[in-house]
Amino acid sequence: MNDRKIAAAIKQGNEAAITQVINKYSRLLWPIVSAILSKVGSVEDVEECIADTFIFLWQNTDKFDPERGKLKTWLCIVARSKATDLYRKLSRQDELPLDLLPCPAAGDLTEHLVKEEQRQALGKAINSLSERERELILRRYCYGQKPGAIAEAMDMPVKQVNNGLYHAKRKLRDRLS
Secondary structure, three states: OHHHHHHHHHHHOOOOHHHHHHHHHHHHHHHHHHHHHHOOOHHHHHHHHHHHHHHHHHOOOOOOOOOOOOOHHHHHHHHHHHHHHHHHHHHHHOOOOOHOOOOHHHHHHHHHHHHHHHHHHHHHHHHHHHHHHHHHHHHHOOOOOOHHHHHHHHHOOOOHHHHHHHHHHHHHHHHHH
C-alpha cells in the first residue's frame, strides 16, 4: 500500500493498517528517539515515545499530507518532536525515585547526615561570597583549574587570582567556624 492508502485506512479505523505501519517503521524510529533520550531516558521511555508517535498518527491522520512528503519522513519528524518534548520533561526532573536514591548503611546514617549538613553549609557559605570570589573558588576547587588557567579565563594576573583565592578561603573558613 502507498502512503495515501495507508493514511485513508488508518483514518477509517483499520487496525491492520496501523499494525502494518508499526511493524514497518518501529525499527526506523528507534535510533532517532534513543539518540535524543540516551542521556536522560530509559529503554521504557524510548518505547513509550515511539508508541506515542504511532498513537499520534492514529488520532491525527488528517495532519499527515501525502502531497507534502512521505509517511516515513512525517513519522520521523513526529518521533523527534515527541522525544525532544520528553527529553525536556525528564531533564527538568530533579527528584529521583526512592528506589534509585543512594541509601547509606544503617551504621553510616549519622555520618551521612553530618556530611550532608556540612555540604549544605559549605554551599550556603560559597553562595554568600561575592560573584568574583565564588567564581574563583568554583573554578579552582570544583573544576580543578590551575591559577594560570583561571587568570587567563578571567583576564586577570595570576598573582591576583592567588590573592583572591586566599581571601575567599579565609572568608569561607570564618563563616564555617
